[in-house]
Amino acid sequence: MPRSSDGGGGYAGTGSHMSVLAIVGMGGLGKTTLAQLVYNDKTVCQSFDLRAWVCVSEHFNVENVTRKIFTSLTRSTCHHIQHYYALQAALVGEVEEKRILLVLDDVWNEQSDYWKELCLPLLASRRCDIIVTTRSKAVASLVQTMPSYNLNWLSPDDSWSLFSQTVFMAQEIPANFVEIGRSITEKCMGLPLAIKTLGSALRYVADENKWRDVLESEVWDLKQSKDEVLPALELSYKHMPIHLKCCFVSLSLFPKGIYLDEYRVILLWKILDLLQCDGSDDKDEIGRLYFNELVQRSLLQYYIDGQRVMHDLVHDLACFLAGGEFFRLEGTKPIEIPRDTRYMSILSRDKSIPISNASQSLRVIIMIEFADVENPEVLLLNCDKFRVIDVDHGRLAKALVDSMGHMKLLRHFTLARYEDAEVPNSALQLFNLRTLDIEAHVLHGIGRLVNLHALPKIHICKCGGCFLNIMEMRNLNKIRTCFVYGLCNVSIRDANEAHLHHKKNLEILHLDFIAQKSCQHMERSDGTQAADSVSSVQLLESLRPHHQSLKVLRLENFNFDRYPSWLGSASFSKLTELVLHNCQSQRCPTLGELPSLKSLKICGMEHVEHIGREFCSLDQRVIGGFPSLTLLSLHDMYRLQEWSEVKDGDFLCLETLWIGSAFKLRSLPIVPSLHCLNLYDCRSLLTFPASVTLRELSISTCASLNELPVLPSLQVLTLFDCPSLVVKHGHFTSLTILDLQAPFKEETLYRLVNSNLSIERLEVWSDTLLSIHLDPKNLPSLTELMLRGSNLQCCDELGSLSSLKKLNVCGAPQLHVPDSLRNQLEELIDVKSLGKP
Structure with a gap:
């Protein structure tokens, strides 16, 4: 360079x-x-x-x-x-x-x-x-x-090399593009950012005439910036698709140098209604596509620890293109907001920001970092035109809540960390509101906001005077997300009046029988007591959601033996994620007929003793249960003893299985395509089936486990607190990572370590071992080694591990690292005493 x-x-x-x-x-x-x-x-x-x-x-x-x-x-x-x-x-x-x-x-x-x-x-x-x-x-x-x-600037040859690599990505360069490409590169003046950004834009252009348009563009002659890079960046913007241009310019609302988290950016685009999709498209997926396209065009760059950031000059371009329409309110001196500002973000790292005027065109206020405005009343002079409010607690937040009723065109209102806000009755006239995200103390009458897509969390108390009555959901047929807590305080009549089965757009539903928020008038309600006074099953029958749109369902803290008839119905064809938490039934529901279910998490069903064929299907003739499931998690099922009657064709897509705190479980069924198995605190488990597909295995606190089956594809093995385990064959031909943590049998250690030539990373943690013998002939691929043990004194042949690059010795003050090995290593961490660097 x-x-x-x-x-x-x-x-x-x-x-x-x-x-x-x-x-x-x-x-x-x-x-x-x-x-x-x-x-x-x-x-x-x-x-x-x-x-x-x-x-x-x-x-x-x-x-x-x-x-x-x-x-x-x-x-x-x-x-x-x-x-x-x-x-x-x-x-x-x-x-x-x-x-x-x-x-x-x-x-x-x-x-x-x-x-x-x-x-x-x-x-x-x-x-x-x-x-x-x-x-x-x-x-x-x-x-x-x-x-x-x-x-200094890149030479012409280096500039062309960077440009051609960016555009053609190691493919053969068409002859007719070489001369034009070299001429375009020359105009970039040897600036890597200009070359890479413009090259990334032209990667999507296969028309020679359009390349000539870039070469002959008058933008090259504009003197809008002392930085020569700006014309090239502007040309890259010019060749973006229109939908991406709006999204790019909106990023000027973020300050320079801030990490651009993908979720946060997509949320901004959703709030500003910039994602072009029809009703059937997933906005988050569209947002991810837009975000990745900006990365591919080199307008968002990799930064430290995988973060994304805009280069300062790219940020300057976004601000230049935004003009006064997008404005960042920051600093501590009195600020005048441009008269044509429509979208404003607020940032203040010091204290409240004073403002001297308000734009009559202002439509959007978004708080990027915690900030406040010294004189919020100035902003509210034209609040009747506001469309989007997304702020944190403070004086501005309170002023906005108090003035909500005047914002007749408001579509989105988010108020973070501002609990028990008193929402004025006039706010219930905001018929354009789509999103209301606020921890409000009283929300009676919200049912009149018929265009809502997202509701605040609904906390239902016995007194009936706080928060929101579930009946008010009757006419909210456009909602897409719904979280209801305190169902123990809901009558069947009120549940029927909610008309969840009419809500064809509902995608995410969370129903919890225990109230997660106490009210002013009485102590937090007890869901278990209330369950005795009403028929909980009938209540859930009344809360049946519409089957066409539901994607995520979470049921918590119900206490009854039967399940609602709709749970597990194959008619819920779009349901991909289901969580059952602390549901005190003696059996698992039948869920295997859900055609699109990908993730199933069951936690705290401590009365279930047996999982049988009914888990997959009630019809014994049906095979192919759980056709799309890729992740299954079973936790805190303390009495589960047996999981059986899994047939050929069941769980064909299941890749990840987590089982934890199943104290009495003795065996596992065969799962044909399992890639990752995690077992934790399964105290009675003796063994599990062999698998030709399993790649990762983690076993913790399984005291009775006495052997490992044949696992020819296993690559990662972690064993912690498995004192009875004996590895009889030792040949895991694909094993590359081995982590052993005491207590374990020494023969298990040596059989695993000295019988698998493919091990690349080894970790051994034990305070009882005095010495470890590692045979270099059996560890030709070992590059990383971690040893931890307060009594460890010797590691035979440590200095002869010729492929070792990284050594971490932790809490082993008596272990000597040979000087010859120190010279060989790329990284050595030798912490003699735990807790002291």
């Missing part, structure tokens, strides 16, 4: 154990990419105890950057640390006497006092290496303790 160096010597304000390297270059040259290569390098990782990556961007605030450093170092939030000096002290505690690598990406601030203050807690470290990426030579001179690394 081309480079030049400037002399060091700029003031860093740090001790001699702190080194600062500045990577300098204009936007789009690859400063962040280069820093990522260093940050993720294996040798570099081995040299530091802790690493942190922080995107600083233009708004430099020492406290916010310090919070980001703390969060990145610890992989935890620090919201609980409110005071800045306490935060600095906490950071000192984290870095003290440790080796730290810190990347500060995209630094602009040139004030030396800020830099000194930021570095102060880091002086407690034993060693701190900092990489700063910046476009400013003045910033580099301020922070560097060594010559800066200056990035």
